[in-house]
Amino acid sequence: MSYTDATIQVLSPEGVIVENDTTAPYLPLVEKLSDAELQEMHRQMVVIRRFDIEAGNLQRQGHLGIWIPSLGQEAAQVGSATASRPQDHIFPTYREHVVGRMRGVDPVDTLRIWRGLTHGAWDPKVVNNFHLYAVVLGTQTLHATGYAMGLTFDGATGTGTPDTDAAVIAYLGDGASSQGDVSEALVFAASYQAPILFFLQNNHWAISVPVTRQSRTPLYLRPSGFGIPGVQIDGNDVLASYAVTRENLEETRAGGGPRFIEALTYRMGAHTTSDDPTKYRDDAELDFWTRHDPIARFEAFLRAKGAGDDFFDSLTQEGEDLAADVRARTLALPVPSSSAMFEHVYSEAHTLMQEQAAWLAAYEASFEGGAA
Amino acid sequence: MTIETLSMAKAINNGLRAAMKADEKVILMGEDIGPLGGVFRVTEGLHAEFGGNRVLDTPLAESGIVGTAIGLAMRGYRPVCEIQFDGFIFPAFDQIVTQLAKLTARHQGHQTFPVVIRVPFGGHIGAVEHHQESPEAYFAHTAGLRVISPSNPHDAYWMIQEAIASNDPIMFFEPKSRYWPKGEVDLSASGSPTYSSRVVREGTGVTLVAYGPMVSMALQAAELAAEEGTSIEVIDLRSLSPIDYAPVVASVQKTGRLVVASEAPGNVSIASEVAATLAERAFYSLEAPVLRVSGFDTPFPPAKLEANYLPDVDRILEAVDRSLAY
Ligand SMILES: Cc1ncc(C[n+]2csc(CCOP(=O)(O)OP(=O)(O)O)c2C)c(N)n1
Ligand SMILES: [Mg+2]
Numbered sequence: 001m002s003y004t005d006a007t008i009q010v011l012s013p014e015g016v017i018v019e020n021d022t023t024a025p026y027l028p029l030v031e032k033l034s035d036a037e038l039q040e041m042h043r044q045m046v047v048i049r050r051f052d053i054e055a056g057n058l059q060r061q062g063h064l065g066i067w068i069p070s071l072g073q074e075a076a077q078v079g080s081a082t083a084s085r086p087q088d089h090i091f092p093t094y095r096e097h098v099v100g101r102m103r104g105v106d107p108v109d110t111l112r113i114w115r116g117l118t119h120g121a122w123d124p125k126v127v128n129n130f131h132l133y134a135v136v137l138g139t140q141t142l143h144a145t146g147y148a149m150g151l152t153f154d155g156a157t158g159t160g161t162p163d164t165d166a167a168v169i170a171y172l173g174d175g176a177s178s179q180g181d182v183s184e185a186l187v188f189a190a191s192y193q194a195p196i197l198f199f200l201q202n203n204h205w206a207i208s209v210p211v212t213r214q215s216r217t218p219l220y221l222r223p224s225g226f227g228i229p230g231v232q233i234d235g236n237d238v239l240a241s242y243a244v245t246r247e248n249l250e251e252t253r254a255g256g257g258p259r260f261i262e263a264l265t266y267r268m269g270a271h272t273t274s275d276d277p278t279k280y281r282d283d284a285e286l287d288f289w290t291r292h293d294p295i296a297r298f299e300a301f302l303r304a305k306g307a308g309d310d311f312f313d314s315l316t317q318e319g320e321d322l323a324a325d326v327r328a329r330t331l332a333l334p335v336p337s338s339s340a341m342f343e344h345v346y347s348e349a350h351t352l353m354q355e356q357a358a359w360l361a362a363y364e365a366s367f368e369g370g371a372a
Numbered sequence: 373m374t375i376e377t378l379s380m381a382k383a384i385n386n387g388l389r390a391a392m393k394a395d396e397k398v399i400l401m402g403e404d405i406g407p408l409g410g411v412f413r414v415t416e417g418l419h420a421e422f423g424g425n426r427v428l429d430t431p432l433a434e435s436g437i438v439g440t441a442i443g444l445a446m447r448g449y450r451p452v453c454e455i456q457f458d459g460f461i462f463p464a465f466d467q468i469v470t471q472l473a474k475l476t477a478r479h480q481g482h483q484t485f486p487v488v489i490r491v492p493f494g495g496h497i498g499a500v501e502h503h504q505e506s507p508e509a510y511f512a513h514t515a516g517l518r519v520i521s522p523s524n525p526h527d528a529y530w531m532i533q534e535a536i537a538s539n540d541p542i543m544f545f546e547p548k549s550r551y552w553p554k555g556e557v558d559l560s561a562s563g564s565p566t567y568s569s570r571v572v573r574e575g576t577g578v579t580l581v582a583y584g585p586m587v588s589m590a591l592q593a594a595e596l597a598a599e600e601g602t603s604i605e606v607i608d609l610r611s612l613s614p615i616d617y618a619p620v621v622a623s624v625q626k627t628g629r630l631v632v633a634s635e636a637p638g639n640v641s642i643a644s645e646v647a648a649t650l651a652e653r654a655f656y657s658l659e660a661p662v663l664r665v666s667g668f669d670t671p672f673p674p675a676k677l678e679a680n681y682l683p684d685v686d687r688i689l690e691a692v693d694r695s696l697a698y
Binding site for chain 2: 065066113114115116117118119135136137175176177178179180181206207208209213214274275279280335336338340341342345352353356360363364
């Protein structure tokens with residue numbers, strides 16, 4: 001629908017490898033992937049989709065305050081995450097559930113946020129540099145850029161040793177691209193030639209506002225004005241997402257300066273469970289993208305390569321198992337005590353926190369036993 | 373008298389519609405306020421009625437919304453900006469504080485800036501981070517901005533129209549927990565002057581000052597206290613900058629006791645300002661220290677802890693008891 005002549009597609013919607021001048025640089029990267037690696041990408045996409053559905057169910061049943069589905073964006077996320085290296089740092093928005101999982105985030109921890117138990121459910125150091133979700137749109141692009149600048153200052157990048165040189169991926173949405181912070185991030189990234197890849201998932205909507213309101217030119221062109229090369233990919237093609245991210249990430253890792261990828265994809269579900277997309281978008285668009293489903297496409301490809309029902313059935317089962325496990329563990333999550341509010345607001349003692357925590361503890365204790 | 377029973381969301385919607393009909397220079401700007409009608413549906417139907425040139429579904433950039441509203445105001449428009457949630461006003465903070473607030477003075481009276489910024493604020497909706505905050509004190513602290521907050525549908529209907537009619541920049545804080553309960557709206561007259569505070573329940577024992585989302589809770593507290601023989605006078609500030617102190621001073625002269633309640637953190641807050649001013653203006657009437665009941669001075673916590681964070685009827689009554697104990 002919004003594909004352009006510039007859109008890089010490695011796998012056609014029918015699941016066939018596209019061989020032409022545009023894909024030529026990327027095909028060797030794809031060919032290097034073993035069957036096991038290809039199947040792993042599929043596994044991640046299938047299993048996260050089942051998790052996504054379960055989380056939606058949990059929300060409807062009142063066990064989550066809100067859920068933010070990533071349905072339809074699995075290929076953009078799995079491909080780009082597969083392209084990252086362990087030493088890389090990932091700065092997500094709030095929708096990269098599978099990227100987090102691939103870096104080591106327990107999906108139940110993701111749900112702790114949406115169940116209203118915590119604002120930050122993991123320690124980035126423990127989950128392979130997957131940083132915290134950012135709800136304020138675009139803000140993470142600056143943090144990611146600063147982190148990447150630090151890598152340069154420390155000589156932790158661009159030394160010509162890809163196994164240890166680090167790079168940064170900043171995810172962002174099409175709506176967020178309008179925020180001033182994002183332009184400032186592009187300025188800083190270019191100015192300091194920081195090792196950062198901006199990965200924009202253009203899922204065509206920012207809640208009810210279409211991407212055309214954010215930009216009259218394809219978003220991959222925007223960074224060129226900042227001196228940053230940009231490319232557009234079919235974000236529902238996991239191989240394009242993998243190979244183009246890999247290529248660009250290795251370039252920026254090697255000291256080539258920032259890179260920018262616009263991945264064309266689609267938010268198949270509502271913005272969040274609080275949203276009703278029937279109020280603002282039509283069926284034709286949804287039909288188009290249903291026909292371009294990233295998982296169906298890759299399944300066709302893998303089947304043609306010889307993967308059989310056994311494999312696909314095992315993924316279905318794994319998804320079911322994960323869904324059941326996530327449900328059980330989510331319902332068992334403990335609610336933090338009220339004193340948790342005062343913890344970690346500052347890293348050093350602060351009298352207001354001490355006084356107010358003590359007041360609340362005494363106040364709550366005054367109800368114990370005496371409650372009517 | 374024409375009375376209609378409306379929710380606050382609908383009352384503001386009707387107020388916006390009336391203002392847009394009365395003056396074609398009134399335009400709405402914001403994220404998702406068009407066909408969707410805003411995430412709280414406050415602008416529902418207005419895009420269909422007035423079209424995309426009067427109801428602007430803007431690009432996703434708060435600084436852009438407020439900054440261009442300033443330019444539109446210079447051009448003779450009366451922009452009404454919607455900030456989607458309290459916590460997302462900060463990308464616009466620079467435009468509001470360094471520009472909108474100061475431009476009237478900088479122009480030495482040669483240009484006015486009739487911009488209204490609507491901000492759904494406060495908790496009680498169980499939402500995620502940045503969606504339940506009470507940032508009003510930052511703006512009341514800023515010279516050049518007027519800050520008002522309705523507590524009920526009737527006031528909301530009139531105050532939004534008064535705000536749009538004003539030539540000054542106005543921060544209009546809408547208590548999102550009060551969007552849905554219905555109340556009577558008198559469509560024929562406001563009944564209260566703009567920027568006035570108002571006694572909403574008379575009493576003799578303790579004065580309880582609140583605004584926005586806390587007014588209904590203060591009234592509940594007064595009701596419960598009455599059953600136990602304590603008479604509370606409740607005052608709805610309605611305007612946070614300027615604050616109309618006369619009714620508060622008069623009340624404290626009568627009761628000798630003052631409790632100020634807000635959802636916002638208490639440190640350097642509207643509640644602090646009311647406490648300090650009453651200490652200055654009613655010192656000889658006070659029989660107890662002025663007490664504040666507020667949110668704690670922590671980030672607004674995750675949803676499962678918001679009931680522990682937000683002041684409730686019990687916390688108000690605990691402060692009332694402490695005041696009476698002096
Ligand atoms: C600064 C800011 N303004 C407004 C919002 C409210 N909001 C949350 S998500 C969203 C749309 C984001 O669209 P996009 O960047 O395309 O990401 P997507 O949700 O489509 O993944 C909006 C307006 C916010 N989170 N932060
Ligand atoms: Mg989007």
